[in-house]
Amino acid sequence: MALIVQKFGGTSVGTTERIENVADRIGLFRDRGDDIVVVVSAMSGETNRLISLAQSISQKPNEREFDVLLSTGEQVTIALLSMALNKRGYEARSYTGSQVHILTDSAHNKARILDIEEKNLRTDLDKGRVIVVAGFQGVDEDGNITTLGRGGSDTTAVAIAAALKADECQIYTDVDGVYTTDPRVVPEATRLEKITFEEMLEMASLGSKVLQIRAVEFAGKYSVPLRVLSSFDEPNFDDEGANGTLITFEQDGEESEMEQALISGIAFNRDEAKLTILGVPDEPGVAYKILGPIGDSNIEIDMIIQNIGADGTTDFTFTVHRNDLEAAQEVLTNTAQELGAREVIGDDKIVKISIVGVGMRSHAGIASTMFKALAEEGININMISTSEIKISVVVDEKYLELGVRTLHAAFDLAE
Numbered sequence: 001m002a003l004i005v006q007k008f009g010g011t012s013v014g015t016t017e018r019i020e021n022v023a024d025r026i027g028l029f030r031d032r033g034d035d036i037v038v039v040v041s042a043m044s045g046e047t048n049r050l051i052s053l054a055q056s057i058s059q060k061p062n063e064r065e066f067d068v069l070l071s072t073g074e075q076v077t078i079a080l081l082s083m084a085l086n087k088r089g090y091e092a093r094s095y096t097g098s099q100v101h102i103l104t105d106s107a108h109n110k111a112r113i114l115d116i117e118e119k120n121l122r123t124d125l126d127k128g129r130v131i132v133v134a135g136f137q138g139v140d141e142d143g144n145i146t147t148l149g150r151g152g153s154d155t156t157a158v159a160i161a162a163a164l165k166a167d168e169c170q171i172y173t174d175v176d177g178v179y180t181t182d183p184r185v186v187p188e189a190t191r192l193e194k195i196t197f198e199e200m201l202e203m204a205s206l207g208s209k210v211l212q213i214r215a216v217e218f219a220g221k222y223s224v225p226l227r228v229l230s231s232f233d234e235p236n237f238d239d240e241g242a243n244g245t246l247i248t249f250e251q252d253g254e255e256s257e258m259e260q261a262l263i264s265g266i267a268f269n270r271d272e273a274k275l276t277i278l279g280v281p282d283e284p285g286v287a288y289k290i291l292g293p294i295g296d297s298n299i300e301i302d303m304i305i306q307n308i309g310a311d312g313t314t315d316f317t318f319t320v321h322r323n324d325l326e327a328a329q330e331v332l333t334n335t336a337q338e339l340g341a342r343e344v345i346g347d348d349k350i351v352k353i354s355i356v357g358v359g360m361r362s363h364a365g366i367a368s369t370m371f372k373a374l375a376e377e378g379i380n381i382n383m384i385s386t387s388e389i390k391i392s393v394v395v396d397e398k399y400l401e402l403g404v405r406t407l408h409a410a411f412d413l414a415e
Contacts, residue, residue, distance in 0.1 A: 007157035010044035012231035023084035042073025063108035074134035097137035104138035111146035151212025162222035176230035177245035206267035279342030282309030373410035
């Protein structure tokens with residue numbers, strides 16, 4: 001018997017028929033003797049409907065009242081799912097975030113979880129009840145309803161699993177696990193049976209949208225085994241490896257296995273833009289003079305390159321989110337005038353492709369394999385960034401799919 005936290009997203013509970021299917025799935029685990037806590041999102045489309053209602057009243061609604069409105073979406077789902085479970089003979093109780101007392105800070109629309117009171121949850125579990133909790137929401141110390149922002153239900157599930165010291169937190173989505181890359185780009189992409197937290201964090205931060213990075217960070221921090229599964233596949237209790245992708249820590253006993261898998265996956269991000277300032281003075285402090293105003297404008301910077309100086313000047317290039325290009329270019333143009341730089345160039349026709357794998361730590365030649373494969377396809381690399389377990393390159397947008405397919409084949413990820 002295990003204690004399992006299961007999270008079902010909006011697609012999984014999008015209709016009453018799908019909610020009934022979720023109840024059937026939960027019943028299989030209860031029949032096996034597992035204790036179950038379920039975290040659910042609002043039914044698909046419901047949050048967007050609520051946002052539209054708010055914006056029909058005000059384009060900038062009061063943040064406190066906006067959270068009160070958005071939190072109602074999950075309340076519908078927890079009630080319906082509890083009804084479905086009770087109908088099947090499984091005693092279930094639904095709770096909003098405030099009833100569980102998921103304590104958050106007071107940052108409305110993007111609150112962070114501070115603490116969870118587990119006593120009431122434990123009492124219900126001891127009585128054999130299935131607990132159904134509204135994801136995406138909590139309450140601050142003044143009793144105000146808060147919401148957690150994008151990916152909030154995943155974070156709620158992981159936080160509850162951490163508080164209860166659950167054996168596993170299962171995230172059910174419309175895909176059956178984490179793949180070596182997006183199967184829509186590479187049909188030969190394969191599902192990973194296991195991936196480390198480090199690799200999943202890199203994949204999530206680099207553009208993989210299977211899991212929200214906040215949830216992965218939380219799971220890693222509190223050592224919560226995390227599994228990604230499809231809500232449309234039957235669980236296989238005889239073969240755990242057939243059930244989605246397990247995200248866990250790299251164990252000593254798995255070292256040789258992990259080292260064999262040089263690369264675990266390929267992530268890509270279409271939302272990149274590049275800015276270059278040409279002919280800035282090559283002197284101490286110039287990087288701060290360029291990037292300081294960008295940071296002051298609350299614009300996040302990703303990759304940075306500074307060329308070797310010549311004739312007392314240098315060129316400086318960095319990337320930002322594509323939506324921030326116009327604002328960043330305006331700031332950089334003002335900086336260029338102050339520094340006496342020659343020109344500012346913006347480019348939003350680029351993408352970032354990244355290879356990720358803990359095997360990079362103990363194997364040489366990964367970078368050369370990557371660069372050779374891209375060169376043989378005539379794909380020019382504009383920028384390069386590396387960490388201990390990832391290499392990222394910026395290339396022209398038109399080469400995205402070719403680049404991903406080429407690297408997937410170069411590292412034999414279809415095997």
